Amino acid sequence: MPLKGEVTISGSKNAALPILSACLLTGGWHTLDNIPKLKDIWTIKEILSNLGAAFEESGQSLKVNTDNLNSHIAPYALVKTMRASILALGPLLSRLGKAKISLPGGCAIGARPIDLHLKGLSLMGADINLEHGYVVANVDKKLRGADIFFDIPTVTGTENLMMAAVKADGITTLHNAAKEPEVVDLANMLKRMGAKMNGAGTDTITITGVKELYPVRYAIIPDRIETGTFLIAAAITKGKVRIKGCNGDHIEAIIEKLLDIGTEIEKEGEDLVAIGHHTIKSADIKTMPFPGFPTDMQAQFMALMCIADGWSVIREAIFENRFMHVSELRRMGADIKINGGQALVSGKRHLSGAQVMATDLRASASLVLAGLVAKGKTEILRVYHLDRGYEDLDLKLSLLGSKIWREKQ
Ligand code: EPU
16 A cells, blocks of 8 residues: 655664763763664663663653763673674773673674774774673773774774774874764764864764863754665555655665656655655665665665566675575565575565564564565564664554554554
């Protein structure tokens, strides 16, 4: 059934996580607006609470106070549920000179090492050891500025080192830094706190350490992956959806691809209006760091290509195991062949509803999208993955006219 109506985009998960971690850098009450209600946000709050942080919540705003940090440890029980917990490492080293963070274990989408975070922090003078499954990091006096070259641009690695550098002695330069909008959002928050930095959004970021930072009020950017997911929801159901409160500049690569396959997209201020048409043309994608096509939209785009006219080649170039949704989409009748890091999708007229299993956050979203157009009922198990990164996706979709509900809350 074509989706029709308006949907409002929530705050960005991947911007809110580092920004909440940045509150560890200095005491006082920080106020963060546009915080999404997500499981991953709950997890980072648990990590900060364990370290001694206090919170006051009111609607989409969250007040955070880290005056009384009484621990430097992020335990396995929390880190194992969310790898982004490693974002506490840089700020803790900066504020307390020590941190003990459980090493994130395996992940459904790839090995996801953190060697580049650790190498950068070592260059800044941290002594880092791996002990009993934990990263144990200490600094003798103070972190010092350094010239750091990432051989691969890493989003959370860039964010961790930015936070470590803001109060370090001297100048830190991050070369081949990640350019994602979430990195820029963190930089804007840090600058408002008093940090001296420039270049965020380019591949070279320079940070001059300052003596003091101050608590601030800051609003998180809209979630570009949620925006992209609703654009695809409009395209796949051949509907018309006004997506409110988003930033089209953050998703140019997705918009371009959807225009190529025949979706109409109009930018109207902070809204995007997407109109899906009867024929969905096929198109190839290759995932790339920003501003390329984001890996976090690969699974959703694949769901769309499953009902496109013709063949498409989908190359995953960021994570080595991010095709877990393929076997589930096949259970719904999709024709997909995997060859190394690429999937060959032959579009079919129809998908058929089936019981499927969500394996990670974005894979769950792709199954929901496929379920919107599959004939019959689709039942998605392990849907808790979805709640890590989409605020009320089921509710938002049902307000747009889809028949979607949770069997259990
Ligand atoms: N990498 C290394 N060594 C490192 C760090 C990264 O080899 O020390 C490699 C990774 O294995 C990967 C590539 O570098 O091949 C890029 O990974 P990156 O570090 O950029 O990923 P991340 O910071 O762990 C963030 C997002 C992910 C998103 C990726 C890529 C957050 C909290 N997470 O992860 O979001 O897929 O960037 O854009 O910002 C999601 O929201 O579903 C999600 C997985």
